[in-house]
Amino acid sequence: MDILIIGGTRYFGKRLIGRLLEAGHHVTVINRGSSPAPEGTLSLVADRNDEKALEKAVGDRTFDVVVDQVCYTPRQAEIARRVFAGRTRRYVTTSTVEVYEYEDSAAPVAEDALDLAAVTVDTDLPWDDPEFLESHYGEGKRQAEAVFAAGADFAWSSVRVAHVLGGADDFTGRVAHYARRIRAGEPIAVPVVNRPATYVYVEEIAAFLAWAAEGEFTGPVNAHSHGPLTTADICAEIEEMTGGRTIFQEVEVGEVSPFSFSRSYAMTNSRAENLGYRFSHSSEWLRKALSETLAAEVES
Structure with missing residues (x-):
């Protein structure tokens, strides 16, 4: 498959790319150029916040799957939804357990604890302010998911990642x-x-993201070890x-x-396991x- 990775050349993103290459996929990486793309990948340079630059960098390329490792805001999600319409059949975003920040359940929460249709999307908030973004990390991810869930020209899934060790x-x-x-x-x-x-080992989340990229399921899925x-x-x-x-x-x-x-802060990984993945x-x-x-x- 031809797979595009947006950002994510450090930590588990680096491991994800390695696994995709080992599996024989053709991997393209797009980032701002501040860190080199791993050997064996095609490198594209653009700021994903600049819609025209992102569109120019991608050009007429198409991909089987896009894995977006750095979608933090609804603005970024809206740009991605427009730019990759007609350029990919599947889009996987790396999300976070922090989308459940308003939940406080004694029982581990499932994906449907968050109703994305009920999330208010506000692209006018100061998402470009680093301090605001850091203090509203979960909210930004939640609104970004809501943008994709509202409709896109491709199949979409989000991986809600637990705390990584x-x-x-x-x-x-x-x-x-x-x-x-x-x-x-x-x-x-x-x-x-x-x-x-709930937590997940860094190698395991890389493996899960590679599995998700190769999959066909849609919608959010929790990812963590037992x-x-x-x-x-x-x-x-x-x-x-x-x-x-x-x-x-x-x-x-x-x-x-x-x-x-x-x-x-516990999630349940039942959906992922029902889809066929087995966590440690x-x-x-x-x-x-x-x-x-x-x-x-x-x-x-």
Whole structure:
């Protein structure tokens, strides 16, 4: 298949591209040119926010599938819907568990917990403001999904990705945050009621996205490993690997540490598994994922 990747040449995007190439697909990557496209791909350069530039870069090329790794706003979704009309038969967006930020269910949430038809799309919001975009990450993704769901000239699916762990190239600094505090015996701020969340190993989400690109299903699908994790689960593994001591400090108001949540953040992956994908259990990879990231921290 001819597959176009928009953005996403780092972290699990890099791994996705590698898997698609290994499977024999022809892969084209389009980004702003700030990072080189992986070897074996065709590179196109354009700012996906500039509709004319994006259309010019794509030209008369057509693709079996487009995997959009960097669609964060409804404006970007509307541009993509116009530019790729007639240029692809299938469009897969990488979304996030954050689209469920208004849900707080004791039971893991399914895809239909979010009614995309009821989402208000507002392209006039300051989506170009980095601070606004960062603080409205889930809302931007939710509205972007709603734009595609309202109708497009191609089959559309979104992969709602859980919190990702693993890899020496984890650039978030979240695991390092815990490791530093555990080694030093410094307090780790958590909410008074600290809920579990669903996670996925970096290699597994890359594999799932490759599977989704090759699939035919449409609509949103949750992607995560079995076995929700708590802050305590993650810290216990880090403590065993690094030494030190985990000290939780419960806070009612104020900023808490990453991977700590005052509301439930668990999804169900039943739809993906009913479609034929089989996820691992977090216990199978948690130690490996954390050790990869911590080893890279030590080396740096």
